[in-house]
Amino acid sequence: MVQTPGRALLKSGAVTRFDVAVLRDAVGEKAFERGHAYHLDGRVEIIAIDEARVVARVVGTDVYRCEVKGQGRTLSGNCTCRAYGDWGSCKHMAATALAANSLEPAAAEHASSRLDKIRNHLRAKGVENLVEMILQLAEKDTKLFEQLGLSAELDTGDETTLLAGFKKAITDATRVRGYIEYRDMRDWTRSIDGVLDRISGLLEGGRASLVLELLDHFFARMDDALTKVDDSDGGGGACYVRACEIHVSACEKSGPDPIELARTLFAREVDSDSDFFFGASETYADILGEAGLAEYRKLATMAWQKVKSRRGRGAETRRAREYAIRTMLERFAERDNDIDAIIAIRSNDLSSAGDYLGIAQVCLDDGREQEALKWAEEGLWKFEDDPDRRLVLFACDLLGRNGRNEDVDRLLWRMFSREPSVELYQRLKSTARDRKQQSLVRDGALTVLNDRAAKSGPQTEWVWLRAADILVRVLMLEGLLADAWAAVGKHGCREDLMEELARASEPDLPAEALKAYAYLVERKVRMGGQANYGSAHALIKRMRRLDGAAQHSTYLADLMMRHKAKRNFIKLLTSKPS
Structure with a gap:
């Protein structure tokens, strides 16, 4: 019999820090087996261990820092590998936990004191020797060199020097050569996060105005960079959002001119291909104040006046810029509780049945039921050849309230005949x-x-x-x-x-239910896979309750003969009574 990794560890006599079954379930069977192979291959070096956590270097495609927290059935952690970023667990976590489980007391004691030994060693070196050691490391590590350089500028550099240094750091971090594939995005965003860490440090150091200037450069770079990367997991967008949060804090601390801030934010909201500044007038409302909000509204009104009215089927597709402007004006109208203004804004674009529904809903929410019905019926008339189900149901509700039941029936039957x-x-x-x-x-x-x-x-x-x-x-x-x-x-x-109908038919039409279950079992077994086998097994158990014992045994024997090559399925059938 082949011994599983979990059993081998539990029989080794070592103190088990992490529950192996919980670990296997947390990372998945495949990652667990690969992590076990890494552990046996000596790829795990435990850097630190205490009651709260285990930190290790794991050698795989690259060298990864892995941390596993907790003990017993309590388990969490993180890793610098891509798989952890995608799934929240990885084989390196399994390898680290298994390595911790296998530590003998003497090895565990050595690992637990390792950081303290290094710390004491460095303290004994003295300041000058430590400085030289760090400089030597920085000469070999460009990112460390850059980080130390920026830190030094914070202490000694003037505003101009700091601006130039940080702009260069932003440019380097956001640079895209060609195209960045999904698999390389984590390294790219990690570098950007490092720069944002240092910009956030500037803010804490009382340099809010400098931060605003740097973020202008950051946003311009990122607007371009995000068009050249595969940001499927949203890491690049998360960096942008973080920069926006820093920007709000910097504005709160620096108190920029509200008129200029309104113009800057308006331009970002309407001209950017992304929506990171969408709703900026709300986000920055307290910072803008009355003067800034008035300027924002003026800019939106002037832009809106240039937007052509669009009605009916032939209207062009609304552009993101126009949508942003319209939404701005609606927010201002909502702030004033001006429903007529909202209706006027939305009336500018009636190119779909949904536009009519939106206005009708606004009217109804304000208690204007007859006006809502008027808009709904106009939308139904304009788009009678292609009715919108939501608008039809909305109109039917209002028509029913007004006693127009024949119109309700007509609309519902027409919609039912179409869809x-x-x-x-x-x-x-x-x-x-x-x-x-x-x-x-x-x-x-x-x-x-x-x-x-x-x-x-x-x-x-x-x-x-x-x-x-x-x-x-x-x-x-x-x-x-x-x-x-x-x-x-x-x-x-x-x-x-079919399965739902079969279940409903079990009491009165058992023969039909049995026939359907047999068909579904055959389909699932032929498709294969543990999930399908499990579903087939559950259906077979339902069949047993409907079938006679002898007939069910004959069915099972025939099924197992025809699918004897499906070992996992046969094992499932024979492991429990079916």
Whole structure:
């Protein structure tokens, strides 16, 4: 029998610091096995260990700093590798924890005192010797050299020298040569974070005005850089957000001219391809004050006057700049509680049914029900060839409140005929006044769905709810399970819906349920994978409750014979009673 790494460790006689089962679950089976291999290969060097944490250098593709915190069943940590940044765990954490578990008492004592020995050694060197040691290291490490240089400028340099030095650091950190792929982004953002750390230090040192000037340079560089990198995990954006937070703090401390600040923020909000300064008038409201907000509003109003009104289907797609300006003016109107101004702003762009719905909702929220209905009906008329479901339902609610039930029925049936859904069917049923009318609604809906299902073609995994699926669900809602199975036989349906129908059919139509379960088991086993095997096993257990013992045994024997090559599936079937 092959001994698992966890069992080997537990039998070694070593003191187990971390629970191996918890560790395996935390990092995943694959990462655990690879971490165990790293540990056995001697790739882990424990730098420090105490009751709270274990710190190690782990040699992999690169040399990584890994920290694992806690003990027993309590486990957390971090690592400088890319996998930790993506998943929050990695093989290096497993390797470090397993190395800590395997430490003998003497080795653990040595590791726990290692940092203290180094600390005492450095103290004994004296200041001059330490200075020389650090300078020698800095000559070999450009990032350390740059960091020490900037720190020295903070103590001795004038404003001009500091500005030049920090601008160079920003330029170097944000430089993109060609294109930065996803796998290289973490190193790039780590360098930027280091520069932001030092800029934040300037702020704490009372140089807020200098920080604002530096961040102007930073934002210009990042606006360009983010177009040349794969920022799928958002690391570059997170750096930008952090810089924005530093910018707000610097403005609070320096008290810049509110008019100039308003102009700067307005330009960033409307001209940037990103939305990091979106809503700046709100974020900086206290700093801008009345004068700055007035300037902001004036700039937005002047820009808005240049935006052409757009109505109807042929209007061009709204640009981000126009959306930003419109949103600014709406925020100012909301601050004044000026609903008419909001409606006027939104009326400038009525190129979609959703635009009409937005205005109608604003009216309704302000208690203007009839005005809301007017806007909704106008939107329905303008886009009658391509109705918006949300606008239809909104209008139906208001029409119902006003006793216009025939108009409600007309709109709902028209929408259901174009885009049937279970929700619309339930709305139609709810408007029926008696059982007779409910029957008419059911029959009419089933006719529409049967016609559409016949024309929709074969079922595909890429379509979520086609007419056949909706037909089956409506029949299930009506308790017509035999008809639902007939529809499945004629048009097909999604497998999750088939399983739901089978469960509902167990009491009254067990033969149909058994047939469906057998089909689904076969599908899942053929697809393979532990998740599919587990689902198939659960269905087989449901089948056992419906089937006779002898018949179920025959079914199982046949299933296991046909899929005997699927070892994990067979193991699952034989490990527990099925």
